[in-house]
Amino acid sequence: MKDIDSELYGKYANICGVDEAGRGPLAGPVYAAAVILPKGFELPGLDDSKKLTEKKREALFDLIREGAIAYSIATATEKEIDELNILNATYLAMNRAIEGLTVKADFALIDGNRSKGILLPNETVVGGDGIYSCIAAASILAKVSRDRFMMVLAEKYPEYAFEKHKGYGTKLHYERLREHGPSEVHRLSFLKKMH
Numbered sequence: 001m002k003d004i005d006s007e008l009y010g011k012y013a014n015i016c017g018v019d020e021a022g023r024g025p026l027a028g029p030v031y032a033a034a035v036i037l038p039k040g041f042e043l044p045g046l047d048d049s050k051k052l053t054e055k056k057r058e059a060l061f062d063l064i065r066e067g068a069i070a071y072s073i074a075t076a077t078e079k080e081i082d083e084l085n086i087l088n089a090t091y092l093a094m095n096r097a098i099e100g101l102t103v104k105a106d107f108a109l110i111d112g113n114r115s116k117g118i119l120l121p122n123e124t125v126v127g128g129d130g131i132y133s134c135i136a137a138a139s140i141l142a143k144v145s146r147d148r149f150m151m152v153l154a155e156k157y158p159e160y161a162f163e164k165h166k167g168y169g170t171k172l173h174y175e176r177l178r179e180h181g182p183s184e185v186h187r188l189s190f191l192k193k194m195h
Contacts, residue, residue: 001046001047001131001132001133001136002131002132002133003039003040003041003132003133004039004109004132004134008107009039011107012106012107012121013106014036014069014070014103014104014105014106014107015036015105015106015107015108015109015134016034016035016036016070016098016101016105016107016108016109016134016138017034017035017036017037017108017109017110017111017128017132017133017134017135017136017137017138018032018033018034018035018094018097018098018108018109018110018111018118018122018135018138019032019033019049019110019111019128019129019135019138019139019142020032020033020090020093020094020111020142021033021049021139021142021143021145021146021147022142022146022166022167023086023090024168024169025166025167025168025169025187025190026167026168026169026173026177026186026187026190026191027078027150027153027160027162027167027173027183027185027186027187028078028146028149028150028153028162028166028167028185029075029076029077029078029081029093029146029149030075030076030081030086030089030090030093030146031073031074031075031093031142031143031145031146031149032073032074032075032076032090032093032094032096032097032138032142033071033072033073033074033097033137033138033139033140033141033142033145034071034072034074034094034097034098034100034101034105034108034138035064035068035070035071035134035137035138035141036068036069036070036071036101036103036105036134037067037068037069037133037134037137038067038068038069041067041133041134042133043060043063043064043067043133043137045059045060046060046064046133046136046137046140047129047130047136048127048129048130048136048139049129049136049139049140049142049143049144050129050139050143051130052140054147057140057143057144057147058144060137060140061140061141061144064137064140064141065141068137069103070101070102070103070105071101071137071138071141072096072097072098072099072100072101072102073097073100073141073142073145074093074094074096074097074100075093075096076089076090076092076093076096078185078186078187078188080092081187081189081190082187082188082189085189086187086189086190087114087117088117091115091116091117091118092117094110094117094118095117095118095119095120097138098118098119098120105120106120106121107120107121107122107123108120108121108122108123109122109123109125109128109132109134109135110122110123110124110125110128110135111124111125111127111128111129111135111138111139112124112125112126112128113126146166147166150162150163150166150167151163153167153185157183157185159176159179159180160173160176160177160180160183161173161176169190177191
């Protein structure tokens with residue numbers, strides 16, 4: 001993991017890392033997080049959330065929140081995803097996360113290759129969650145928050161077994177959808193190919 005380049009630090013005071021979780025699932029909101037880390041921040045084991053076990057992500061989640069200068073976690077609902085499409089809903093969640101920071105960011109490093117909907121000056125980094133600590137931290141906050149929320153939905157809608165697939169389009173999830181039809185937390189725009 002690397003710290004933000006000193007060249008960027010020279011230009012901007014507070015640089016946040018931004019990432020999302022849950023663009024692909026058939027149900028639940030898309031989550032985004034923005035994190036400003038202190039310069040030289042080191043956290044053993046910090047990595048792209050997809051490379052970590054659930055237990056490791058959970059442990060890092062609290063350490064990131066304790067160590068960050070500021071962090072914010074935000075969502076766009078399944079209704080917003082259906083209305084705006086997933087890309088624009090992801091931008092909406094990211095902008096909400098950036099705006100929610102208690103310390104204002106003046107620049108964002110964003111995981112991925114597209115950011116035209118982001119209001120703050122930014123740079124995209126493909127695979128950024130495996131390169132920059134601040135993006136990796138954002139990826140963990142977004143992923144853990146979304147997974148926890150899907151566990152809440154699993155209790156509310158036990159017939160879909162969200163606790164097993166977190167809303168992703170697994171065989172089990174499709175089986176349950178065929179059996180029960182979509183719930184109010186399903187993204188209807190993602191289910192068109194089912195009919």
